Amino acid sequence: MSPIKTLVxxxxxxxIAMDIRERCENAGYLVLAVTGSVAQAEREFADHCPDAIVTDMDLGPGGSGCEIVEAIRERCPDIKVVFVTGTTDPMKLERIATTKPEAVLSKPLPPHRLEDALQALG
Incomplete structure (x- = not known):
């Protein structure tokens, strides 16, 4: 397993996106893009496969993190997935589990929790 270097x-x-980006960059990862919806994310993934995706579940009118994970895995089956979500809804958490993410982190993120989860990916 090669270490992850790039992520979206x-x-x-x-x-929250700015905080996540800062944490990732400070930990040495190259953030290729920060998007706020499924449509934006699909455009970002059109030409490349990052090593990992860090996504929220609830993207407001922009869709769900599960939608983008399923779409990106069609093109990038080896992508690592980390959900960062504030949801406590059992149905949504079950839906997240169906995407088989490497990690599911709860908001608010304590110091170093995201960084530790990314490091554990490889």
Whole structure:
């Protein structure tokens, strides 16, 4: 397993997206894009396969993180997936589980939790 180096962030809240980006970059990862919807993310993935995706579940009117994970895995079957979500809804958590993510982290993120999860990916 080669270490992950590149990732895309899908988060509809700009402040949370900025925090996630900063954490990832400070940990040494190259953030290829930050998007806030399924449609934006699909455009970002059109030409390349990042090593990982960090996504929220609820993207407001922009869809769900599960939708983008399923779409990207059609083109990039080896992509690693980390959900960062504030949901506690059992049905949504079950839906997340169907995508077989490498990690599911709860918001708010404690210090170093995201970084530790990314490091565990490889």
């Amino acid at each position: 962030i899908v988060e509809d809240d700009p402040l």
